Amino acid sequence: MRQGRKSYLSQQQSAWLLLAPFLVTYALFLVYPFFRGIWISLHDWNLLAVAFNPDAKDFIGLRNYERVMWGRNIEWGFTAPLLQGLGLIGLAFTAFLHRTNRLSRFNTIALGIVSLLLVVLPGFHPGEGGRWYDRRFWPTVANTVLFVGLTVPGVTVSALLLAAGMNRETRAMGILRTLFFLSQVLSVTVVTLIWQIMFSPRQGLIANITEVMGGTPINWLTDQQFAMAAIVIATVWWSLGIAMILFLAGLQDISSEIYEAAALDNARGARAFWYITLPNLRRTITLVVVLQIILHFQVFGQSHLMTQGGPNDTTQVLVRYIYQTGFRDSELGRASAMAVFLFVIMGAFSVIQFIIGREKDE
Amino acid sequence: MKHVLLTAAAAASFASAAPAQEVTLARFFGACEDAGTDTTTSVGEPCIIQSIINAASAEIDGVTVNTLPTDWGNYYDQVKAAFAGGTPPDVFVMHRHRIPEFAGLGALAEISGDLEAAGIDPADWSENALEAVSYEGGIYGVPMDFHANLWHVNMDLMAEAGLVENGEPILPSSPEELMEHAQMVKDATGQDYLAADFAQFPIGVRLVLALMWQQDSNIFSEDGTATINTEAGANAVTAITQLFDAGLANPQLNYADSQQAFLNGEAAVLVNGTWVVDFYAAEAAKEEVGLDNYYAADFPTLFDTGATWADSHMWALPSTIDGETRAAAMKVLAFINDHNIDWARTGHMAVRNSVVESDAYQSLPHRDEYAETAAIAKDTPPSERYGAIQDVLNRELQAIWLTGKPVEAALSDAELEVQDLLDR
Numbered sequence: 162m163r164q165g166r167k168s169y170l171s172q173q174q175s176a177w178l179l180l181a182p183f184l185v186t187y188a189l190f191l192v193y194p195f196f197r198g199i200w201i202s203l204h205d206w207n208l209l210a211v212a213f214n215p216d217a218k219d220f221i222g223l224r225n226y227e228r229v230m231w232g233r234n235i236e237w238g239f240t241a242p243l244l245q246g247l248g249l250i251g252l253a254f255t256a257f258l259h260r261t262n263r264l265s266r267f268n269t270i271a272l273g274i275v276s277l278l279l280v281v282l283p284g285f286h287p288g289e290g291g292r293w294y295d296r297r298f299w300p301t302v303a304n305t306v307l308f309v310g311l312t313v314p315g316v317t318v319s320a321l322l323l324a325a326g327m328n329r330e331t332r333a334m335g336i337l338r339t340l341f342f343l344s345q346v347l348s349v350t351v352v353t354l355i356w357q358i359m360f361s362p363r364q365g366l367i368a369n370i371t372e373v374m375g376g377t378p379i380n381w382l383t384d385q386q387f388a389m390a391a392i393v394i395a396t397v398w399w400s401l402g403i404a405m406i407l408f409l410a411g412l413q414d415i416s417s418e419i420y421e422a423a424a425l426d427n428a429r430g431a432r433a434f435w436y437i438t439l440p441n442l443r444r445t446i447t448l449v450v451v452l453q454i455i456l457h458f459q460v461f462g463q464s465h466l467m468t469q470g471g472p473n474d475t476t477q478v479l480v481r482y483i484y485q486t487g488f489r490d491s492e493l494g495r496a497s498a499m500a501v502f503l504f505v506i507m508g509a510f511s512v513i514q515f516i517i518g519r520e521k522d523e
Numbered sequence: 524m525k526h527v528l529l530t531a532a533a534a535a536s537f538a539s540a541a542p543a544q545e546v547t548l549a550r551f552f553g554a555c556e557d558a559g560t561d562t563t564t565s566v567g568e569p570c571i572i573q574s575i576i577n578a579a580s581a582e583i584d585g586v587t588v589n590t591l592p593t594d595w596g597n598y599y600d601q602v603k604a605a606f607a608g609g610t611p612p613d614v615f616v617m618h619r620h621r622i623p624e625f626a627g628l629g630a631l632a633e634i635s636g637d638l639e640a641a642g643i644d645p646a647d648w649s650e651n652a653l654e655a656v657s658y659e660g661g662i663y664g665v666p667m668d669f670h671a672n673l674w675h676v677n678m679d680l681m682a683e684a685g686l687v688e689n690g691e692p693i694l695p696s697s698p699e700e701l702m703e704h705a706q707m708v709k710d711a712t713g714q715d716y717l718a719a720d721f722a723q724f725p726i727g728v729r730l731v732l733a734l735m736w737q738q739d740s741n742i743f744s745e746d747g748t749a750t751i752n753t754e755a756g757a758n759a760v761t762a763i764t765q766l767f768d769a770g771l772a773n774p775q776l777n778y779a780d781s782q783q784a785f786l787n788g789e790a791a792v793l794v795n796g797t798w799v800v801d802f803y804a805a806e807a808a809k810e811e812v813g814l815d816n817y818y819a820a821d822f823p824t825l826f827d828t829g830a831t832w833a834d835s836h837m838w839a840l841p842s843t844i845d846g847e848t849r850a851a852a853m854k855v856l857a858f859i860n861d862h863n864i865d866w867a868r869t870g871h872m873a874v875r876n877s878v879v880e881s882d883a884y885q886s887l888p889h890r891d892e893y894a895e896t897a898a899i900a901k902d903t904p905p906s907e908r909y910g911a912i913q914d915v916l917n918r919e920l921q922a923i924w925l926t927g928k929p930v931e932a933a934l935s936d937a938e939l940e941v942q943d944l945l946d947r
Contacts, residue, residue, distance in 0.1 A: 209628045212607040380775035383722035385926045473922035488600035489910050
């Protein structure tokens with residue numbers, strides 16, 4: 162390096178300079194809107210009225226949260242024996258595993274919290290003469306959780322099986338990998354259109370097959386028992402690709418020597434998958450599961466376009482409710498309060514992912 | 524398409540001296556790719572309206588119209604978002620039922636002073652049409668139509684069941700008779716009597732509303748008290764559910780499927796709006812379509828007073844518009860107003876007296892078959908929460924016929940929620 166030139170930036174200065182474009186964009190398009198959302202959630206804020214008169218909003222503190230999540234005469238008790246019982250069993254199980262030292266500290270805490278939430282949350286109910294202020298909010302949350310609960314295992318298991326099956330260096334497998342990934346590049350409008358046609362009881366592929374087999378076609382999208390399943394199926398098909406690619410990457414990290422050694426011990430096929438592949442993929446599986454949970458809590462298009470939340474609200478999900486409250490009903494404050502609630506849920510899972518990511522291999 | 528391009532090119536070259544004023548226009552009704560500029564031959568809502576808009580763009584000097592996406596599902600959400608973002612369309616279509624919400628917040632331009640200069644004569648509008656666009660003494664739009672629910676009838680199925688007299692369908696006059704007719708159709712043809720979208724789009728809601736109005740009852744009063752869990756409400760709902768329970772109608776069909784069932788000849792009656800009369804007439808004329816003999820009937824009176832759900836389409840300007848854009852937008856409204864007869868071809872009822880009285884209007888296909896509809900047209904009291912209220916009713920009614928929720932429970936839940944909305 163030449164001497165005497167002092168105009169070079171120090172390492173720290175150049176770091177800030179290089180980071181600046183990102184930080185500015187991040188602050189402008191993520192941090193600012195986020196805090197503004199919280200600010201709006203503390204107001205009675207009509208979308209249209211405020212557009213014409215910026216003063217047409219009232220600060221009401223936490224009233225929006227109360228109106229959305231709470232009610233009159235809300236009591237707590239063992240009113241949902243199934244879920245609460247499950248929670249109690251979970252708590253006991255956690256204690257047992259902790260005693261016998263079979264769980265890491267993190268897993269103990271996670272399992273404990275989930276079980277505790279299962280015991281506590283379903284116990285709230287309106288008492289004598291009471292009611293929820295918003296009768297749709299908690300059922301909507303439950304639908305969203307059900308959707309996530311069905312979709313995430315669906316995506317994970319099918320992507321894992323596909324990846325294991327296609328983890329070979331042949332041309333046919335290359336083509337198949339591309340085919341399975343293709344659905345991922347479609348937009349939600351295209352995906353829902355394809356599946357609406359598939360599910361149509363009159364011209365759909367599924368109905369045609371059912372008829373050939375001698376059955377009566379199911380009205381997938383308007384039948385209470387099948388509507389949620391229908392949007393889950395469409396979603397699994399749609400989001401297989403990324404999970405599959407992640408699993409393929411994970412599979413290629415597993416050294417072939419381990420398989421050779423296992424083969425000598427007579428562990429092939431399904432046994433090798435169970436004893437070699439799965440344990441080595443543990444971190445990838447956790448990553449995929451957490452990413453999918455965060456992603457699918459934001460489900461909107463499938464419910465909005467395929468079932469319009471119906472029948473009878475059985476596929477109404479949180480983001481769609483936020484959208485309706487904000488735009489159809491113009492109640493931006495209330496919608497923002499729900500959005501903050503959704504943020505808390507997704508934030509919790511991000512924290513979990515962060516902790517797992519830092520956890521050392523045992 | 525070539526024609527449109529040529530016209531557009533010609534318009535562009537003429538306009539190069541004085542730049543054309545661009546008017547952005549938002550509408551629903553759906554897309555029509557090759558609408559052209561011939562307003563007299565297009566078929567169906569999307570193509571008729573787009574041909575009128577294309578013609579306006581081509582024929583009005585110094586004005587080009589830019590049509591925004593035309594999807595119906597999220598139309599009002601998009602318009603609201605555009606308003607909130609400060610970029611509302613210069614001209615947009617809306618329903619009369621939205622006026623309290625939009626005009627109440629000062630979103631709509633009051634245009635009574637612009638009409639004459641633009642060449643629109645409000646005196647030619649029927650009394651109801653003027654009322655439809657009026658709000659607290661001002662005029663907030665140019666009316667385009669009245670639309671209402673009809674009973675679209677497959678005359679061949681009705682004839683097989685012995686339900687045709689003098690070339691007209693015999694329609695029920697009581698809930699009991701509705702059951703009898705439905706059974707007759709089932710016995711004679713094996714097909715369903717009635718189809719409608721009971722599963723998604725609120726056609727089922729509009730049906731129940733009409734049956735409540737026919738008992739001189741309503742879902743809420745002008746002073747904001749919900750009155751849904753009533754005897755009239757239960758009567759209206761059971762008049763329909765009796766058909767489902769007896770297997771004479773299928774509640775699980777959505778809009779497209781119920782329409783397809785009717786066109787395939789699998790249902791004797793389809794409950795749907797005036798907006799499909801010309802489309803069904805055109806379909807019935809096709810060889811390959813199951814429906815051959817089509818009739819558009821007034822919504823029958825099953826209780827005491829005639830009533831059918833109705834609404835009105837109208838064109839409005841945002842309150843922020845002024846100057847040359849406002850003048851150009853008014854020219855577009857005037858052009859649409861001048862083509863009221865073309866729009867009426869869809870099956871909608873015209874709003875201008877001069878059009879209603881014209882031979883061209885009265886000789887439109889099937890027009891005489893539902894001549895009574897204008898007299899029985901009705902809607903709920905005005906409310907800023909119309910959309911949310913419809914949604915509550917749609918949900919609870921679907922719960923009754925799709926998930927077996929008891930009528931009483933659903934109606935009382937609906938009443939609670941509508942009251943919540945009215946109180947907010």
